[in-house]
Amino acid sequence: MKDVAQRAGVAVSSVSRVLSGNPDVSPVMRNRVMDAVAALGYEKDLIAQGMRSGATSSVGFMAVDIANPIIAAASAGAIRELRNNGYSLLISSSDGSTELDADYIRSFQLRRVEGLLLSVADEEDVRTLDALEQFTAALVFMDRAFPRNIKASAVVYDHRSGMAAAVDHLLDLGHRKLALINGAPRVRPARERANAVRQAIRRVKEATVVVRGGSYSASHGYDACKTLMGSASPPTAIIVGGNQILQGVMAALVELGLKVPDDVSLVTLDNVPLAEFISPSLACVTRDPVNMGTLGAELVLELINGGTPRTVELPTTFVRGESCAAPRG
Template structure:
């Protein structure tokens, strides 16, 4: 005779039915299923066997509410279509899952007010903590939503305005961008185009690094900066603007992988050969960077590590709230064939006297 329960029995099964099947008291079942010590191996096996036979599923929500925890972490990202964000989320989830937490991922699509809405919704769900990568640093609605948080908050790669009780995990954009610029300057480039996103910490650090690299060599910074949304459209318009200038740059740096596709469209339309007629550097390595001919030199960071460290900081805060100093993770420059020496100017052939 099968010990398998009927579908109706499975739906009805609760802790009382498990106790009856195992032939023990409800308190014993509760102790075993909640993982409390004090039950003999034999009793534990009887209870677990009865639970398996009945298809018993504990009410985790009720258990967590009794413990004043939901074992869930909210994650607010600005663009889930970006491979960089996917890697950050994956890194965070690997740490949080191992600690018994689930991740509730939301996307604002780069709209600051939607960032605030997503934060508020997750806080209403009583998440145990938040990891946030907002579109802007000074949006009033986002600042207000974070200020109202009673759960710990970790902010990735932003320097939020106001005196917020949040914790930071940041990329050292200055480091890798400085390496890239110094290489270009050593190759003879003296005018550089720099496309960046909106006025947030990564953009400011990239601009500062490029200008400081000029000054370190005793050169006046000659940098064309084009700020806007991190999108293919901005990448294309920025590159077109650089190349159409009366004095175009001989090298261009893209401060975001989302700019690369559009920038390459503009390069192809002009028939330019990268590494020979124009040098190009991109930030944050993606498949297109490696597969393009020639491969695109890149300022690299480890986005999965960024997510992992954010999750670790958050778990520390959940366990023991305390003040922290920002975590700063390195970036580096990887030279590829898209970077070359500045092209020698074309000279007109001399005319011989006839």
Template sequence: MKDVAARAGVGLKTVSRVVNGEPGVTPDTERRVREAITALGFRRNDSARILRKGRTASIGLVLEDLADPFYGPLSRAVEEVARAHGALLINGSSAEDPEREQELALALCARRVDGLVVIPAGDDHRYLAPEITAGIAIVFVDRPAGRIDADTVLSDNFGGARDAVAHLIAHGHRRIGFVGDLPRIHTATERLRGYHAAMAAAGLPVDPAWVSLGSTDPARVRAAAEAMLSGPSAVTALFAGNNRVTVTAVRVLAGRPGPVALVGFDDFELADLLSPGVTVVAQDSALLGHTAADLLFRRLDGAGGEARRVVLPTRLIARGSGELPPPG
């Protein structure tokens, strides 16, 4: 740094400000410093910076499934915010396994990340309490933490599901089936609650045979949907609890002779190109990630106060499948 300062004709503190992106440097001075850095091949000593500041300039992201398209924009948004703060993002997948989530989160903490963004698989996160006490900032996204108070960023799963079912009711449907994810998952139970709220608000009964929660395995979803679509109390419309369920539901309905209305929770690729296009409740997964990462870095920068809970709105996109009327 001394060589850079001498070549640029500035003090060491000015070089430090430019290297660390701190304010208080004029554009002309910054240009001279950066030209000197380029000419001399200077590289910041991150090891020394870590020792001085006590931070590693890295954060961890624990996802449910790296292959799920929902998490791609979320991960990218977290990475963009981290990069803007000069931090490296390290991510991994829990594969919806609470034990794997804990193992991965603690491994990242052991590597001294400054903070974690976690999409939880489990419902007990007391194992992170010592890490929080030690100064690691943690924000939960998509689902809340279990048994600890922590910053959380969620979509309005209840409101989005209620709007989806109300949309089907407004188009004449009275027998509406719901196929959702595992009942231990927060988003699945909130979407089920929204389904029941819309049906109750319309004064409609719910036959237990119209509701099925379980894994998103295509065979399980297919069996559940086909059971709802048969028999004397067959449903005339389906509400699919997430994008994986919706894709299987589309395949089931494609093989049936008559039209069945469908609304899915989560948008998915090519949904607008099908015939009819698939009506969905869309979450903004990029905004979820961006909001969570912003909150994380505010905590790292010293923001105090009680744990925050941020709920982001969803949006119903009508494309045709949710507007099909019941059979005459």
């Protein structure tokens, strides 16, 4: 910029005014500066701008696992929305480690992001909560609960309605012994699903449900499924709380020689792309993950521009499939 000023024979402040579209510049000045800019191939330095203005035009995105298709889709939505508003996205992936979660929050803070979209690995982790309390920029939780003292917006799914519809369907088919193989109970979605299922089942007096919490992993699905199906009175229907878990469940069912839906009915989560070609087709509770990212980005921009925190709820839908049938006998 100094070079540009020198070449144009003007002061750096004038160059800055021209480049920032300040109206107090004469046409002749504008031309001289623009010529010099073109001649020297000058490019502004966003770092220096950010340093001066305090606005880095960047937002952080904290995911448990960016390779998870649901989260990847959400990030794609956020990237799009933020790009349209001149913001860049810094992404992290904690791989489920709560220490990394806390570290990342601090790291984003040091980088002076203007906002943070996050799905923490554990809502109750002290280190994470500490880091969040220190955090000063805009905060938007994605499908997570957070303590009152933290001022933040949130975008959450209405897991209850989708789950309730699934349970209703199973009850209507005649199932009375259900099981939910759930994810980590320390995050909102798993809690909501468990609560929804427990509540929906009350409609039929003699119906019962077993909830098996664990991690969002194939191994948890595998173990839980084997245990459940090997018990004295196994469930006639299983609701699977995550696409990773599903893999383990499917593997376990194959090993046990159990057929879906003949031996056990199955409801799963988040229709993954090729699932429609699995036979029998899988009944599932779906949602629009891209939307979560888009909305999250909108909320964070709102906060950055001085808006007040608010929570937005997105729907989930139950989709029937051949994997659900009346129980035997």
